[in-house]
Amino acid sequence: MKIALVAQHATPLRPRAGGGPDSDDIGLSELTRGLAKHGHQVTVYAEKYQPDLPEAAELYDGVRVEHIDSGPIRAHAEQGEVGLLERVPAFSGPLRSSWTLERPDIAHALS
DSSP states (O other): OEEEEEETTOOSSSOOSSSSOOHHHHHHHHHHHHHHHTTOEEEEEEEOOSTTSOSEEEEETTEEEEEEOOSOOOOHHHHHHHHHHHTHHHHHHHHHHHHHHSOOSEEEEOO
């Protein structure tokens, strides 16, 4: 089964700058690993919050991370919820295009 996990503000590939991975990054990594162990093909769609993050990467067997560039990101303390909401259209457009080419069986959004 093809599972899409939409995690606009978290990525299992690399934690955000600061004191290490936060609980969202860790929980997402554990979730994807568990789904892959049961034979599912998992794609995590995350925001490309650092310019050196790859557009796509294989995290481990059965799990792929795709980073979507949704425009410049202000410092975390400055952006708050409004900053995240402002980037939703720029994030969802490429996501919709990707799913037009290859639709997942299941899609789940993480908040």
